[in-house]
Amino acid sequence: MTDTAPPQQFASDNYSGICPQALEAITRASAAGSTPAYGDDPWTRLAEDAIRTLFGTDAAVFFVFNGTAANALTLATLCPPYCSIIATDIAHAETSERGAPEFFTGGSKVMTPPCPEGKLTPAAIKLCCRKTQSFQASTPAVVTITQPTENGLLYTAEEIKALSDTCREHGLKLHMDGARLANAVAALGCTPAAITWEVGVDALSFGGTKNGMAVGDAVVFFDRSLARGFAERAKQGGQVASKMRFLSAPWLSMIKNGAWLENARHANESARFFAQSIADVPNLRLAWAVDSNSVFLLLPEQAANTLRAQGWRFYTMFGGAARFLFGWDAKPEAIKALANAIRAAMGG
Numbered sequence: 001m002t003d004t005a006p007p008q009q010f011a012s013d014n015y016s017g018i019c020p021q022a023l024e025a026i027t028r029a030s031a032a033g034s035t036p037a038y039g040d041d042p043w044t045r046l047a048e049d050a051i052r053t054l055f056g057t058d059a060a061v062f063f064v065f066n067g068t069a070a071n072a073l074t075l076a077t078l079c080p081p082y083c084s085i086i087a088t089d090i091a092h093a094e095t096s097e098r099g100a101p102e103f104f105t106g107g108s109k110v111m112t113p114p115c116p117e118g119k120l121t122p123a124a125i126k127l128c129c130r131k132t133q134s135f136q137a138s139t140p141a142v143v144t145i146t147q148p149t150e151n152g153l154l155y156t157a158e159e160i161k162a163l164s165d166t167c168r169e170h171g172l173k174l175h176m177d178g179a180r181l182a183n184a185v186a187a188l189g190c191t192p193a194a195i196t197w198e199v200g201v202d203a204l205s206f207g208g209t210k211n212g213m214a215v216g217d218a219v220v221f222f223d224r225s226l227a228r229g230f231a232e233r234a235k236q237g238g239q240v241a242s243k244m245r246f247l248s249a250p251w252l253s254m255i256k257n258g259a260w261l262e263n264a265r266h267a268n269e270s271a272r273f274f275a276q277s278i279a280d281v282p283n284l285r286l287a288w289a290v291d292s293n294s295v296f297l298l299l300p301e302q303a304a305n306t307l308r309a310q311g312w313r314f315y316t317m318f319g320g321a322a323r324f325l326f327g328w329d330a331k332p333e334a335i336k337a338l339a340n341a342i343r344a345a346m347g348g
């Protein structure tokens with residue numbers, strides 16, 4: 001360690017604290033005193049309405065503690081135990097949930113067809129369907145895509161439509177892991193509807209934690225009939241908060257005052273600023289385009305070791321790319337300090 005510790009870490013957007021708007025909402029909901037439990041409270045009702053208004057459709061909305069539960073319980077609701085889930089091989093649901101989707105479905109398999117750049121394609125879905133035509137195989141029931149992807153890329157509305165068309169042709173449901181959906185909406189400059197139900201997404205895990213909340217992701221079923229059994233599964237899985245207002249009040253507040261989008265814009269701009277700050281470092285290449293709030297660098301091992309010895313934290317993922325991820329609280333001076341440290345470590 002050097003004597004100057006990194007001023008801020010960019011290992012993940014969940015290193016951040018609670019954004020002021022979310023924290024104030026919790027404080028205000030608490031100051032209101034005694035209120036009915038398990039979501040039978042005004043904040044939860046209004047937060048559900050705010051999400052329906054945000055998407056411009058009459059969806060079924062639920063709040064759970066985290067994204068793993070949102071994904072696993074939603075996929076379990078859409079996939080019988082004797083069927084399979086199609087995902088990319090870098091999908092959070094495949095790599096980072098300790099088998100929760102398989103566990104909560106009670107027997108499904110996750111199929112991971114080859115996918116260029118970490119994005120699912122219609123051809124990949126068709127391949128999975130072709131491979132499982134036998135009665136003895138776990139035929140696919142649901143496709144899950146992540147927007148933005150785990151490597152920071154975006155699906156365009158047209159790409160999602162093409163995937164959902166393929167799903168319809170094969171009788172599959174389409175789930176979106178939107179742990180960072182706000183970043184996708186901010187980057188594409190579209191409405192939330194334009195990249196979800198309007199292009200055939202059936203159900204969404206809508207991330208709040210990485211957007212600036214303390215805890216609490218939303219699950220949105222755009223077709224209410226598909227939500228059958230979700231509430232019961234969530235309770236069985238220990239994901240129904242008794243003091244639900246502390247999960248829902250920040251959602252209500254951040255949608256009403258626009259903080260959800262402001263936070264995402266800031267995070268995306270921070271990633272772009274970082275990428276620009278290191279653009280001229282010799283021999284340093286990006287692993288993927290900077291579409292959202294992450295930057296993946298093909299950092300030589302020696303430079304990575306130097307940075308780690310200086311106290312910088314980052315994950316090396318997907319075959320060796322160093323990931324830097326920016327949240328609502330990313331500070332420009334700290335981004336510059338990281339860029340300078342990388343430049344020095346690269347000998348430039």
Ligand SMILES: *Cc1c(COP(=O)(O)O)cnc(C)c1O
Nearest residue numbers: 066067068069092146150177179
């Ligand atoms: C962070 C994340 C989740 C949710 O993770 P939890 O730690 O369970 O909240 C889900 N999907 C993706 C792509 C993520 O990055």
